[in-house]
Amino acid sequence: MANSLNLNIDRSSPVPLYHQVVQGIENAIHDGTLVPGSKLENEIDLAAAMNLSRPTMRKAMDELVRAGLLVRKRGVGTQVVASQVRRPLELSSLFDDLSANGGKPTTDVLTFSHHEADPAILEKLGLAKGASVYHFTRLRLVDGKPLALMENWVRDDIVEIDEAGLADHGLYGILRNGGVNFRLAQQRIGAMIANDYQAPLLETTPGAALVTMERTAVDDTGRMVETGRHVYRADQYSFEMTLVQR
Amino acid sequence: MANSLNLNIDRSSPVPLYHQVVQGIENAIHDGTLVPGSKLENEIDLAAAMNLSRPTMRKAMDELVRAGLLVRKRGVGTQVVASQVRRPLELSSLFDDLSANGGKPTTDVLTFSHHEADPAILEKLGLAKGASVYHFTRLRLVDGKPLALMENWVRDDIVEIDEAGLADHGLYGILRNGGVNFRLAQQRIGAMIANDYQAPLLETTPGAALVTMERTAVDDTGRMVETGRHVYRADQYSFEMTLVQR
DNA sequence: GCAATTACTTTGTCCTGACAATAGGATGAT
């Protein structure tokens, strides 16, 4: 039952050793080399087999446990977790909500303006009274069919944004290019009924179910850079995630 | 700006040192000793000040970074993240969705049965054809007002469940008592419109917005123990989370 | 034969030490 799992570790690569191990095991699980339910060799031997130290091996396994692919039990060993539970959107997808679903996503910019922020937005972005923000609404389509209506506010003291760039590179593309490194985001997911404004844009009827998502993103210097409110057609979108009990 | 942060580390305590540090810093942030935006001392000095090794201190900080309370930058230092972004439900709340909101949560068991599982449930729980499951629906109320309608299926080869116990101890209470250690869960959040069955139970009207949540929970041996579908009144509930970019 | 004890395996925690990579400021040359 103990799978030996031969991985190639490239010590000259710039990618950290523990991350190479993470990817290696991930791949092994995906392509069936590591069967769900099977037990891995113990940390010491595994580390020795790859010429790594135990802390390095452990750090790799830590990540996989956090990701929900492995399960450890003291005195027993480490197991590949039951299949079925796939790698979901997961936390890492701080940006680019979709695009993985196969279809071709496109975006229409509906409105674009640059004006003084109202109090609610000032608070959400932690700005001083009188500060200005970019404000725009966009329609996200997949294969030409409307999926989401997105309204965003972005502080204007970091990157300059114009309508054309927004359409071409996307919001996060512009911000990343402008040197913004996002670190975390707070997000709230709920539901509402499509109103008369939203319904025609999303090609549905007033009263249809919508998934709502509000998000505020923070960069690595602690500034709240962007906040927004998105609504998705409930029949075409839902949020998947894997929760890990530490 | 460098906060010294005097923490008491109890080396005789059974709780790991790194976890004591995590709690200490968490508290310091909460009660204002550590101001958002302020810089911490560097890892080496902090570790030395508490008579800890750097790896131990780092492990503690790792957790706080993952939780979104701290932000690290190589060559620069570690910062307390901007306020506003509070500790949300977060991953740890695999169970006990609410109860923190102040009100008194109660639960009514509406239906309870034990029968052969249909194919969809068999697949979700990874059971063989012909296996039986517990199936029940519950109404969750806060301060007597209905909040959520919950329908669950639980495999019957681990713990015996009866209606009275369910009402008294809750589903996760029973399972934990029965020796089930949950490790992870896959969850999907979406939206729908209240139908004629749901509306009166939730004391709302057909057509009202509902948040839907489907979840399958896996224990530490890799078994899928429980799956369920919950609907919440959208005007009273939403899912909050913090996403961390690693 | 059965139960309590012991031994062993494996993960969990912690330590010391070292060097690399990056960001930012200080320094120096032009």
Place this chain on the structure above:
DNA sequence: ATCATCCTATTGTCAGGACAAAGTAATTGC
């Protein structure tokens, strides 16, 4: 004065070792 270069502070990665705790299996005593 301005720009390129060097230096320093700080986090990122990695090694090797040691002991504790928990779960499992084997052994022993009755």
